Amino acid sequence: xxxxxxxxxxxxxxxxxxxxxxxxxxxxxxxxxxxxxxxxxxxxxxxxxxxxxxxxxxxxxxxxxxxxxxxxxxxxxxxxxxxxxxxxxxxxxxxxxxxxxxxxxxxxxxxxxxxxxxxxxxxxxxxxxxxxxxxxxxxxxxxxxxxxxxxxxxxxxxxxxxxxxxxxxxxxxxxxxxxxxxxxxxxxxxxxxxxxxxxxxxxxxxxxxxxxxxxxxxxxxxxxxxxxxxxxxxxxxxxxxxxxxxxxxxxxxxxxxxxxxxxxxxxxxxxxxxxxxxxxxxxxxxxxxxxxxxxxxxxxxxxxxxxxxxxxxxxxxxxxxxxxxxxxxxxxxxxxxxxxxxxxxxxxxxxxxxxxxxxxxxxxxxxxxxxxxxxxxxxxxxxxxxxxxxxxxxxxxxxxxxxxxxxxxxxxxxxxxxxxxxxxxxxxxxxxxxxxxxxxxxxxxxxxxxxxxxxxxxxxxxxxxxxxxxxxxxxxxxxxxxxxxxxxxxxxxxxxxxxxxxxxxxxxxxxxxxxxxxxxxxxxxxxxxxxxxxxxxxxxxxxxxxxxxxxxxxxxxxxxxxxxxxxxxxxxxxxxxxxx
Amino acid sequence: xxxxxxxxxxxxxxxxxxxxxxxxxxxxxxxxxxxxxxxxxxxxxxxxxxxxxxxxxxxxxxxxxxxxxxxxxxxxxxxxxxxxxxxxxxxxxxxxxxxxxxxxxxxxxxxxxxxxxxxxxxxxxxxxxxxxxxxxxxxxxxxxxxxxxxxxxxxxxxxxxxxxxxxxxxxxxxxxxxxxxxxxxxxxxxxxxxxx
Ligand SMILES: Cc1ncc(C[n+]2csc(CCOP(=O)(O)OP(=O)(O)O)c2C)c(N)n1
Numbered sequence: 001x002x003x004x005x006x007x008x009x010x011x012x013x014x015x016x017x018x019x020x021x022x023x024x025x026x027x028x029x030x031x032x033x034x035x036x037x038x039x040x041x042x043x044x045x046x047x048x049x050x051x052x053x054x055x056x057x058x059x060x061x062x063x064x065x066x067x068x069x070x071x072x073x074x075x076x077x078x079x080x081x082x083x084x085x086x087x088x089x090x091x092x093x094x095x096x097x098x099x100x101x102x103x104x105x106x107x108x109x110x111x112x113x114x115x116x117x118x119x120x121x122x123x124x125x126x127x128x129x130x131x132x133x134x135x136x137x138x139x140x141x142x143x144x145x146x147x148x149x150x151x152x153x154x155x156x157x158x159x160x161x162x163x164x165x166x167x168x169x170x171x172x173x174x175x176x177x178x179x180x181x182x183x184x185x186x187x188x189x190x191x192x193x194x195x196x197x198x199x200x201x202x203x204x205x206x207x208x209x210x211x212x213x214x215x216x217x218x219x220x221x222x223x224x225x226x227x228x229x230x231x232x233x234x235x236x237x238x239x240x241x242x243x244x245x246x247x248x249x250x251x252x253x254x255x256x257x258x259x260x261x262x263x264x265x266x267x268x269x270x271x272x273x274x275x276x277x278x279x280x281x282x283x284x285x286x287x288x289x290x291x292x293x294x295x296x297x298x299x300x301x302x303x304x305x306x307x308x309x310x311x312x313x314x315x316x317x318x319x320x321x322x323x324x325x326x327x328x329x330x331x332x333x334x335x336x337x338x339x340x341x342x343x344x345x346x347x348x349x350x351x352x353x354x355x356x357x358x359x360x361x362x363x364x365x366x367x368x369x370x371x372x373x374x375x376x377x378x379x380x381x382x383x384x385x386x387x388x389x390x391x392x393x394x395x396x397x398x399x400x401x402x403x404x405x406x407x408x409x410x411x412x413x414x415x416x417x418x419x420x421x422x423x424x425x426x427x428x429x430x431x432x433x434x435x436x437x438x439x440x441x442x443x444x445x446x447x448x449x450x451x452x453x454x455x456x457x458x459x460x461x462x463x464x465x466x467x468x469x470x471x472x473x474x475x476x477x478x479x480x481x482x483x484x485x486x487x488x489x490x491x492x493x494x495x496x497x498x499x500x501x502x503x504x505x506x507x508x509x510x511x512x513x514x515x516x517x518x519x520x521x522x523x524x525x526x527x528x529x530x531x532x533x534x535x536x537x538x539x540x541x542x543x544x545x546x547x548x549x550x551x552x553x554x555x556x557x558x559x560x561x562x563x564x565x566x567x568x569x570x571x572x573x574x575x576x577x578x579x580x
Numbered sequence: 581x582x583x584x585x586x587x588x589x590x591x592x593x594x595x596x597x598x599x600x601x602x603x604x605x606x607x608x609x610x611x612x613x614x615x616x617x618x619x620x621x622x623x624x625x626x627x628x629x630x631x632x633x634x635x636x637x638x639x640x641x642x643x644x645x646x647x648x649x650x651x652x653x654x655x656x657x658x659x660x661x662x663x664x665x666x667x668x669x670x671x672x673x674x675x676x677x678x679x680x681x682x683x684x685x686x687x688x689x690x691x692x693x694x695x696x697x698x699x700x701x702x703x704x705x706x707x708x709x710x711x712x713x714x715x716x717x718x719x720x721x722x723x724x725x726x727x728x729x730x731x732x733x734x735x736x737x738x739x740x741x742x743x744x745x746x747x748x749x750x751x752x753x754x755x756x757x758x759x760x761x762x763x764x765x766x767x768x769x770x771x772x773x774x775x776x
Contacts, residue, residue: 141601142608146651149596166651201593201654325645 018189023153023179024053026190027117030160031061033193036088038062038079038450040072044092046132047119049184051090064450064479067471069096071443073103073174074469077112078447081430082405082455084238086113086168087447093120094132097139097178102437104143104174109434110259111236113172115163123151123180136178145173153186161196170204171323172236206324206338213344216318216335217351219292220250223316225360227283227290228252229275229304232259232433233297233321239342240264240426243296246349251357253364255283257298259433262423266402272364276304277568278415281375281577282367284568287312288575294318297341300330301434310573320344374579375565380420386559387535389416389488395539396458396486397422399546404456405430405448409441409465412494415564417460428455439468445483446475456484456546463489463515473525476551484545485529485553487518490560498563522553529553581636585614586658587666587737588644590629591621591745593652602629602653605646611635615668617734623746626654632735655748659739666737669709671697672722673729676704685725692718703728 021029027050031039039061043051054063066072069091076087091097097118107114120126121133137149146166150159159177167175220226234243240263247254247264253272254264264271273280275287284306287293293315298304305311308330316334319327320341327336337344379390393416396404402422407430408414414431423429430448432440445459466487476483493511500508522529529552532541538556545552568577592598599618606613614632621628633640644656672694678685689706692714698705708718712735719730 137597138600141597142604147597199651202651323649325642325649327645329642329645 018191020187021190022049022053022184023150023156023186023188024049024184026153026156026188027160027179027184028053028057028061029190030157030193031088032057033195034086034160034164036061036086038064039088039090040064040066040075040079040447041090042066042069042072042092042096043090044094044096044119044132046093046121046181047090047096047117047184049181050117050119050179063090064446064475066443066446067474068469069099070102070439071446071469071472071475073100073107073114073116074437074440074443075447075450075472075475076114077103077107077110077440078407078430078444078449079451080112080114080447081444081451082427082448083451084427085451086115086164089114089116091116091118092132093118093136094134097136098134100176101139101143102435102439104140104176106432106435106437106440107174108143108145110432111172111232112174113167114174115160115167116174116176117160118176118178119184120149120178120180122182124182126151126180136176140176143174144176147176147178149178149180150183151180153183153188156183157190157193158196161194162199165196165199166202170202205322205340208339208344208347210347212335212337213347214351216294216337217348219316219318219335220252220294220348221351221353221355223292225286225290226250226252226292226294226357227286227315228254228294228296229257229283229287229298230254230260230263230296231257231298232263233341234260234263235426237297237322237340237342239297239340239345242342242345242349244268246345246352249349250352250355251361252294253286253357253361255280257301257304257433258418258431260298261418261429261431262426265424266422270361272361273368274419276301277306277570278419278564278566279304279568280368280419281371281566281579282364284566284574284577285367286364288314288573290315292316292318294320295331296320296345297322299323299326302330305330306568306570306572306574306576310575320348371566371579379416384559386562387533387538387556388562389413389490389558390420391535392486392488392538392542392556392558393417393420393460395542399539399542400456400458404428404458405452407431407441407445407448407457407459409459409461410436410438410495411462411465412490412498412562412564413460413462413488415495416488419564427452438462438465441465442469442485443472443475445485446472446481449481449483457482458484458486460486460488462494463487463491463518464493464513466518467513467515470521473522473527477525477527481551482549483551484548485522485551486545487553487555488558489515489518489555490558490562491515492560494562495564497561501561501563502567502569518553518555527551527553529555531555531557533557581638583634583636585632585634585661586637586640587661587664587735588629588631588633588640588647589657589659589737589739590631590647591654592627592629593654594620594625594627595652598650598652601650602647605643605650606633609639609643611639611643615734617736619736622744626745630735630737655745657739657742659737663741664737664739666711666735667709668712668715668735669707669733670715670719671729671731672706672708672719672727673703674706674722675726675728676700676702678725679704682725685722688718688721694718
């Protein structure tokens with residue numbers, strides 16, 4: 001390997017003389033220049049030249065061999081969510097690339113910066129139904145922020161530079177670069193790598209308009225009952241401090257979307273809970289009572305709004321978002337504040353008059369008491385014999401003190417974890433919010449651990465979802481990702497069963513799922529673990545899991561037919577949220 | 581909101597596969613494209629799409645935001661018919677004898693400013709351009725005289741109240757000059773490209 005290559009500095013991107021290198025090598029050089037350290041991937045014939053080149057780079061680029069490409073992309077998502085960096089994925093053509101589609105869709109809707117590099121058949125074979133050829137560009141178009149097929153090695157540096165720029169700026173998202181095998185093998189005159197900071201047709205951040213900031217401030221200053229909703233935009237914009245200053249200045253009550261969790265510490269005095277279908281009672285009800293609704297970096301998903309025609313009709317809406325297409329998409333906005341909230345929030349804060357909304361915040365606290373009495377008390381301190389998911393999370397909180405990164409899968413356990421887990425610091429909640437992808441939790445935890453190896457990573461997963469990607473135990477085994485896996489086993493596809501119970505007359509159609517001996521399965525992968533079903537074992541078992549030096553699997557048997565409440569049933573308004 | 585005809589004008593990079601991305605944005609929302617034209621624009625390297633749809637203003641506005649969000653799309657405009665100058669082209673294949681024998685047909689073609697493209701013993705091909713209704717009317721009339729074949733081209737439109745894209749592009753470039761020399765090519769040729 002030519003050692004001089006990686007040392008090329010960005011600023012002086014041009015070498016005195018061009019060096020002849022292969023397209024594959026150019027790919028890896030590009031990754032190094034983009035400060036990539038970790039790649040999640042799976043090889044195959046069409047990406048073999050890149051893997052061959054990787055052999056020489058293995059000291060600088062860590063490659064995590066997953067057990068399924070879906071695992072690679074979810075891991076990259078977990079990595080991106082906890083590190084704030086761009087996640088990188090390698091996959092081969094055809095089946096390798098199509099296995100990425102779910103993860104791409106997930107990353108797209110949850111705005112995760114991901115760069116996928118897929119191998120493709122020789123350019124001369126494109127369109128011939130060649131072995132393992134699929135039209136990856138067309139398949140992935142709706143689920144990528146941008147994609148591009150490279151058929152000539154000379155295009156590689158620029159394509160990858162663009163990919164990183166696009167994936168990580170503005171509203172982040174997944175990008176896919178499909179590289180034909182001939183381009184990987186082709187030798188060309190490499191003139192160095194230049195990072196991309198500008199693309200003519202791409203405006204990552206809209207211009208901030210002062211007149212709108214002023215109007216927004218005016219509305220907030222006049223408001224009697226202002227209410228803030230915050231989403232992942234706060235985290236993506238690294239605007240946690242700016243956000244805190246903003247709400248603290250005039251005591252604005254603030255509620256998180258599922259994707260916004262951990263942007264504000266759970267115990268912050270102005271944090272009034274989680275929004276949405278299984279969110280908290282107070283913020284859902286009060287949405288329809290506030291006079292000014294301030295949405296920060298969130299997109300009014302239907303799981304948050306319930307029935308749109310009854311959503312916050314009384315309120316003037318201020319929407320802060322980096323993506324102009326989100327403004328007015330679902331909820332009509334009175335004042336749009338385009339831009340990165342890291343920049344717009346301070347401008348807005350500066351114009352706020354010193355009002356105090358403590359009394360209004362107190363109203364949330366009153367409703368919270370009602371929710372505690374009706375739901376939370378029983379969930380966290382059950383008197384029944386069987387364990388609830390909530391009490392497991394409660395003990396976890398006691399032991400981790402809110403310092404762990406929590407990844408979840410999808411289902412009841414996800415909603416319970418989102419409702420009850422404590423988060424002290426940002427980027428510590430990793431869940432599939434927009435797509436609701438079962439099978440996400442385990443691989444995402446692996447990626448989260450690589451993204452923040454100094455932290456404890458706990459994956460909370462259902463018995464159903466675990467069986468969708470449990471092969472990633474193999475990745476944990478081989479690469480030593482020290483993730484703590486907690487399966488909350490209710491012997492049902494619980495969330496679907498809950499809906500069947502509530503809306504389909506208890507007709508439990510194919511939601512009864514039997515599971516293998518999970519502990520034995522883990523043991524097969526040389527991962528320690530245990531299964532418990534008694535409350536008295538819970539704390540010790542969790543301690544054992546957390547104190548264990550390596551990865552650990554804990555299976556907790558919980559109530560079979562427990563439900564997650566409160567709930568905003570589909571097609572109802574957020575203020576019709578039911579407590580039971 | 582009431583549905584009406586809108587003409588969407590997109591300025592885009594000339595990149596492979598973009599049409600798939602664009603059409604996906606329509607089909608995903610079950611919006612039918614009535615007409616679609618793509619051609620170079622006044623700026624070298626930038627393409628222009630003209631798309632006609634029948635939708636409410638609100639839908640079109642949202643659609644244009646989604647379109648503009650695409651990396652390779654520089655700008656999306658939407659206009660009602662009275663805000664644009666537009667044309668559609670049509671070709672008609674008519675049996676030769678009806679033109680030579682029927683005075684009325686000849687008058688009709690004259691009236692619509694149709695011009696002859698091909699003359700053969702058995703048929704004649706005419707060409708005309710105009711608004712949809714005009715073309716429809718002529719088609720209807722010629723139908724009575726044994727119109728053999730008819731085809732209409734996609735709408736092309738000029739926005740009455742616009743300065744074109746070049747100023748916007750220049751503005752973008754001034755603020756954040758592009759590193760990619762290829763994309764800056766036209767800047768060197770300002771006089772050639774931008775005098776209109
Ligand atoms: C890939 C995928 N398939 C199907 C679903 C539909 N779904 C949502 S929640 C759920 C049940 C999940 O069951 P389990 O993993 O056991 O978790 P629980 O709800 O019991 O906590 C299902 C099937 C989904 N979200 N994702």
